[in-house]
Amino acid sequence: DTSVMVFSGNANLALSEGIVKKLNMRLGMATVGRFSDGEIAVEIEENVRGKDVFVIQPTCSPTNENLMELLVMIDALHRASASRITAVMPYYGYARQDRRSRSARVPISAKLVAKMIEQAGADRVLTVDLHADQIQGFFDIPVDNVYSSPILLGDVWRQKYKDLIVVSPDVGGVVRARALAKRLDDADLAIIDKRRPKANVAEIMHIIGDVEGRSCVLIDDLVDTAGTLCHAAGALKKHGAIKVVAYCTHAVLSGSALKNINNSELDELVVTDTIPLSHEAAESGKIRQLSVAEMLAETIRRIAVGESVSSLYVD
């Protein structure tokens, strides 16, 4: 469709290029740089009047920079009379700051981000594996949250793990893990139940289910410092697991994540390219990346022509 245009911020150019290639398109021309003092300088270099515009920008680290780039681009496109703007956020930053637990005096930054994206002028949002489905309700505009599970599950099938058991890394992830186990020919399910006996005492990992002699597939939506994940891998091996592989959609990998992973009992970490891997992560040897480019290209195509998206990617 000639009325569709796809622009990209600087957060993940490789993914953006991958998406437009699958769409047989090219990226819209735009300058997205910085002024001398670090303020974002954007200029859209082609006519977008009346166009159906998609802006691809995961708000991964540096989150504030990437988020502001997305907002300033949307503002510029809106003022340049784009007819519809879809913010494509393969990773939604600040998603973990989505509630005030213990009524602590904390922000709900995930909501603040939602308001900012709407105020900037976005008409829709497209995202992948949102940390909490409730975040869709923070928006008044439509949000398409597509799942990477077909991609992750496809890989699990291809690997033909021996005596597979799906493991949820915490009780909060049980529903998701069970849904995936069901689609893996009704694989068994184990759950890791972390308990901290007292404050300032190390967590103890109870394993609910028998992992002896099994290949464990840990599933989570994101991996950040990987501390818990690596602990879990150790606990599973101690209980007789023969292999532990983790599948996590979003490779946040901050702080000592790589060190933790390299020193851990985790045999492999499989992630997607919603967030670009650092050079060191790509070279670590333990991390393998699958691409969501084709899935996002197909979703963008369907949004552009008005086809249903929900029918395609169910969890």
Place this chain on the structure above:
Amino acid sequence: DTSVMVFSGNANLALSEGIVKKLNMRLGMATVGRFSDGEIAVEIEENVRGKDVFVIQPTCSPTNENLMELLVMIDALHRASASRITAVMPYYGYARQDRRSRSARVPISAKLVAKMIEQAGADRVLTVDLHADQIQGFFDIPVDNVYSSPILLGDVWRQKYKDLIVVSPDVGGVVRARALAKRLDDADLAIIDKRRPKANVAEIMHIIGDVEGRSCVLIDDLVDTAGTLCHAAGALKKHGAIKVVAYCTHAVLSGSALKNINNSELDELVVTDTIPLSHEAAESGKIRQLSVAEMLAETIRRIAVGESVSSLYVD
């Protein structure tokens, strides 16, 4: 007043401390840090329910980080039931991106920032020497824009410059320079008229007015890379000026600003502390800093008790 509380982000703690000292108060306790992946982590550490809260945070460089800190703090204070929140932004970042000239496809980021501050939950804004007065109209909430001119002019008086002449660094600053000249015992006024004969040819500096044998006081709202300012100083000296001093409220000082200033004919640059000086800038020997802390403290006091602010600081 015990119902007033003042909080600070990390952008300019020295100024925030200066302000609360003048108010005989202390800063409200809050954690304003970062999670491992760089997302902003805020927790307000004391009860703000029903309080009249001020949050001090100039959105200077790193602008996006400082702006997001301000927004996330406002969101947390709002959700913690503060009765009124005033965003105190001694420097308003993105103020120069305030219009689409030549209807270029650029953002109006100054407006985007205004919407974000309102959406986060601010009830008022207090700022100093806004780059363009029109930015007040980008807000639906009240904006108090106070002027640092009494502080800058007080210093000009104290320095007893010989044969003073006020110089506007460009034709856009003439109105402001004239107003200040008037209040300096009707000092003379000169104007620098920059003209670029052709694209990619160096600008030529015409000086309107006679500066021979005079002490020139250049006045501007902000100094960024200082390129134009240093050029102007050279041109003024070439036309016989015996001294050139610049007074600029906001010390952005990015890129090669310090190098430019140190290698220039500028005798002194006088700035305020709306933006903190880097260590190198403070040590350069050519830059002197005046404080807006007392002025902002008095303005906050007046806002808190409902006294008029406009009567105090006129331009």
